[in-house]
Amino acid sequence: MCILMMHEKRFLHTMTFLQEVVDILMAYIVESFDRETKVIDFHYPNELLQMNNWELQDEPATLDDILISCRATLKYAIKTAHPRYFNQLSTGLDMVGLAADWLTSTANTNMFTYEVAPVFVLLEYVTLKKMREIIGWPDGRGDGIFSPGGAISNMYAMLLARFKMFPEVKEKGMSSVPRLVAFTSEHSHFSIKKGAAALGIGTESVICIKADESGKLVPADLERRILEAKQKGFVPFFVSATAGTTVYGAFDPLIAISDICKKYNIWMHVDGAWGGSLLMSRRHRWKLDGVERANSVTWNPHKMMSVPLQCSALLVREEGLMQNCNQMHACYLFQQDKHYDLSYDTGDKALQCGRHVDIFKLWLMWRAKGTIGFEAQIDKCLELSEYLYNKIKDREGYEMVFDGKPQHTNVCFWYLPPGIRYMEDKEERKKHLHKVAPVIKARMMEYGTTMVSYQPQGDKVNFFRMVISNPAATFEDIDFLIEEIERLGQDL
Amino acid sequence: MCILMMHEKRFLHTMTFLQEVVDILMAYIVESFDRETKVIDFHYPNELLQMNNWELQDEPATLDDILISCRATLKYAIKTAHPRYFNQLSTGLDMVGLAADWLTSTANTNMFTYEVAPVFVLLEYVTLKKMREIIGWPDGRGDGIFSPGGAISNMYAMLLARFKMFPEVKEKGMSSVPRLVAFTSEHSHFSIKKGAAALGIGTESVICIKADESGKLVPADLERRILEAKQKGFVPFFVSATAGTTVYGAFDPLIAISDICKKYNIWMHVDGAWGGSLLMSRRHRWKLDGVERANSVTWNPHKMMSVPLQCSALLVREEGLMQNCNQMHACYLFQQDKHYDLSYDTGDKALQCGRHVDIFKLWLMWRAKGTIGFEAQIDKCLELSEYLYNKIKDREGYEMVFDGKPQHTNVCFWYLPPGIRYMEDKEERKKHLHKVAPVIKARMMEYGTTMVSYQPQGDKVNFFRMVISNPAATFEDIDFLIEEIERLGQDL
Known part of the structure; x- marks a missing residue:
């Protein structure tokens, strides 16, 4: 009986721990959707390695230490659900999808x-x-x-x-x-x-x-x-x-x-x-x-x-x-x-x-939204990208990488800081332009305000590739991105 | 302001939903470790297809419906954490590992x-x-x-x-x-x-x-x-x-x-x-x-x-x-x-x-247990399998598939029901024996009391392959397995 009670006590203790982690996660979710929060608290790899003790030990840590590790891990994580995180094709965080993934982990099969x-x-x-x-x-x-x-x-x-x-x-x-x-x-x-x-x-x-x-x-x-x-x-x-x-x-x-x-x-x-x-x-x-x-x-x-x-x-x-x-x-x-x-x-x-098991999150989201729910969120993201396209296609300082309305949510463009906007030497201009996107991106990450991808393609120098797949994004977030690119790139 | 409040209300609603799912999961975890609970509530595929509405619809379901779906999914799931589930090489459910996997899903990167x-x-x-x-x-x-x-x-x-x-x-x-x-x-x-x-x-x-x-x-x-x-x-x-x-x-x-x-x-x-x-x-x-x-x-x-x-x-x-x-x-x-x-x-x-991201659950568990914690749990599982081996190697009605102490937690054995124990015709005996393990296994699943794997290998007819990787298993669970095999196989 005594052993049983010990077991039960330990079990209760573990369940309390699990609930504490859930509370940390809930707070993280609320933060992730908050535009006042940084998308990322960026540190260089060698810095990050020193900001916490990440090493593995022979001896166990306490559950309190484990909670501290959870908090540290989230502190330096990218908030991929943030409405201003446009860096990858996968963004956003659906609550039903998340719940389904938690259930999947628990079923562990x-x-x-x-x-x-x-x-x-x-x-x-x-x-x-x-x-x-x-x-x-x-x-x-x-x-x-x-x-x-x-x-x-x-x-x-x-x-x-x-x-x-x-x-x-x-x-x-x-x-x-x-x-x-x-x-x-x-x-x-x-x-x-x-x-x-x-x-x-x-x-x-x-x-x-x-x-x-x-x-x-x-x-x-x-x-x-x-x-x-x-x-x-x-x-x-x-x-x-x-x-x-x-x-x-x-x-x-x-x-x-x-x-x-x-x-x-x-x-x-x-x-x-x-x-x-x-x-x-x-x-x-x-x-x-x-x-x-x-x-x-x-x-x-x-x-x-x-x-x-x-x-x-x-x-x-x-x-x-x-x-x-x-x-x-x-x-x-x-x-x-x-x-x-x-x-x-x-x-x-x-x-x-x-x-x-990758199926349950899709299935449960489909139940929750219905086919029409997925349709609405996809249509919305495409509308946002069309809004961005319309906003910058004739705006001073922007050049589109290719003509015409985007077919998907990808909008590919160059931002030309005033200093190179009227450069006559085309090669010189290209050389400068190639360096613009990486610097703006690095600054975005250091400020933590937003993230968007860039790359060269064929003979085209570095350009931004904006994509939208997060249904939490709004027209205002698109406006913010443009303002931010201009704020961070003005002096280049 | 009004839209903002609507958003906030919906957000709160979603967080409540997430907590409700967590409560369902916690209850499932408690059940999973309880030996009074069935390992599985087994139904044949065509039955299971009819036990719930699993179809995907155009229209959305309510969050209450979603909670019902979560409960139904868990009701018919295998309790892989159950101390009497020995069916696969992967068994058990570590709470720190689970918490880490929930964090991983939330970080979604x-x-x-x-x-x-x-x-x-x-x-x-x-x-x-x-x-x-x-x-x-x-x-x-x-x-x-x-x-x-x-x-x-x-x-x-x-x-x-x-x-x-x-x-x-x-x-x-x-x-x-x-x-x-x-x-x-x-x-x-x-x-x-x-x-x-x-x-x-x-x-x-x-x-x-x-x-x-x-x-x-x-x-x-x-x-x-x-x-x-x-x-x-x-x-x-x-x-x-x-x-x-x-x-x-x-x-x-x-x-x-x-x-x-x-x-x-x-x-x-x-x-x-x-x-x-x-x-x-x-x-x-x-x-x-x-x-x-x-x-x-x-x-x-x-x-x-x-x-x-x-x-x-x-x-x-x-x-x-x-x-x-x-x-x-x-x-x-x-x-x-x-x-x-x-x-x-x-x-x-x-x-x-x-x-x-598969790393975080391993890393966090390693922090929580230390290398010595993993060592202890591995040693314990090997001890359990040695206990099983010692228990059945000379027991009436059992034959080991190969001689000697198991090197890993695999214990491979035949159970011979009394009816075929003394059959003289070796071929006849083999033919009968081949059918024993599948029937016992099917009965285990129908009763839901335990699960263990079986297979033939080369010229060896169907035998049980017991494996232990769940640190929640005890000597009593091994005793139970043997009793259960005998109870379910006695009449074959």
Whole structure:
């Protein structure tokens, strides 16, 4: 009895600790949404290393010490929910999504079998089907999986395309097949090349297709390069079209691409990691017209739908292919003599063995918002970006990186401080301009007022890439960003 | 002002909702540790689909509906923290780990750059270094990454081994290299073959090495098969030794294997996904003697160290190799003109682009327990399994699958119901015995009293594989398991 009481006392103590952490987290959430709070309390790595004792010890710390560690960790964290944090494609913090993620951690299980994750496996089934319906595949038929991020989803697609054309590659490897080539736009995500390197295809076998001024793949160039490859005796097996490029937010012309893929019998993948969510919007889904012709689609709800990180889906049109491609029949996990319907043991179609539960946060948010709720938040973010575009396109000191209204929430622009605005020497001007965005960004982080990304692209020097995926952002936050860029960049 | 107040009211409402979810989770946690509670309230998939409305709708649900969904999800979940849940290598629920995972969800960021995850990037650096020190690499030097599970960690290792020997494979693919072959024991994890299939090496190029009766790789057979492969003109490039096999819990003889790898200049990987944690125990770490000679090590703290799922590390001896192997220099993410030390932008060494924060729960648990706390909990689980072994090895109705004390917490055994105990026809007996474990397991799930895994292996018919990784389990729970197996299997 005495031991039992000790246990209970310790247990109560632990629950109190958990509640104390929750209180810290709640306070952090309130702060994160408060515009008076800094987006970041920035310190250089060597400083930050010295600001706290981060080292691991042999001896235990007290629970009070642990609470101090939690507070310190949050103090120096980026407030990714802050309405003025525009730095990444994933921003914001949805309370239902967060609650769902807390529940997921508490349930602490694995997606490989129905046996250990009955509800989550069913919810994955229901949600993937719904997503396939939205893509436009008849009755939502097909297959899919939630994977650890868009890069892995894209790699899955490439793996499936190769297996579909040459199933013997699974046993015999790449030496059994002719030289394969993949095609994707020069603006596409680097994960296509990364995947090709990993899968033993090689980055040189990823052929970069020209993009037009606004970042869309040029179909004529795609066809030309396919013919060129075939003439060399290579086998085109995979085209990755992008729905929402990372920098410009461009949507490749899917119908034209699908015609070419059909003509040459090539697997068509759509990397909609960033832009796939526009399928939820009646106003914007036309940008993905033709997606229903794809063989596979990457779609990351953790980006434009603000689902907590991470949540990425690969949707596949053909049923059974993933299973055949990846299964290894591990008999200690996928016993064939179990007492329930084994089609729910989906683990063997994955590259992973254990797989984190990423489904519940998406499913619960979808319940809470409904499809129309997601649509409204996506439409709102696109409205904000149009507002930004309209505000700066003719404003003194700004130049747009490409013409025309943004297709996604990406707005790409240069800010020219007065000092270089009228420089005559174009090369000199370019050289100066290249240094402007990094300095403004560094100052933003030091002041902690806002964060936005920048990069060069091709022959274009450093420019800002503004993206909006946080439904907590408002028109005033856009105004603030512009004021802040001018305040911090005026003297450059 | 009015809009602001509306916002505030809605915000308060949301925070109340979040606290209500926390209350549900707390109640679930208390239940999970209570032996009077069922491990699982089992229903067949088609039943479960009908027990709740799981479908996604166009219209939003109320927050009350959402709370109902949370309760329903937990009602049918497996209680993986339950002291009588022995079904997987990952069991238990650590309160500090859970709190850390809740904090991670709240911070909702990505591991790719210091810019967006300053603290977490530093903690990953500190923790990987500590793990390398424990492996025994001088000053903890080397490299590493937290990846989405042991299968991916093993795939990384194979990718690195290939790149180390033939760096041109990154650009030119497998067609530029001779036929590569990998070696691993017949008892090793299926992810080695899965990785080989994905990387374009092919499963036929993974040569399975004989294991002895207790499941350990036979070094003489390894050397013989390496020589055989070389004679055929193939290039041996990768040996994966297992430290803690999935079913038997066997530790391959690392020193003998490392001698062979050195002799033939082959990358030595140690898959310690399950057994790596024994490095934390002064009493048991000898089982991994020689691990310091490996080129890479997989070690999953989410298994034996009870860190919430998921948390898997790949440790690499050579610095810089991961970066060279995987980097693609995406200029929108890894800008070279940032204002801080870029060596902390570790994202380009990963296969993933976005990467979930898996480090904080491990780091915080390590702080809370200290190294000695992990040691104590690992030692305790091994003691429990020894207790089980001693209890059943001579008990009537039991047969051990292999002789000798378990090396890890795996105890593999057959339970023979009285009816087949004295069957003379060996084949008949085997046929009957094969069906015993699945029926007992199905009954366990229907009663919900406990769960333990079973599988066949090679020519051995279905047997139970007991594993213990939950520090909440006690000697009484082991006694209970045995009683329950006998109660449920008596009549078979």
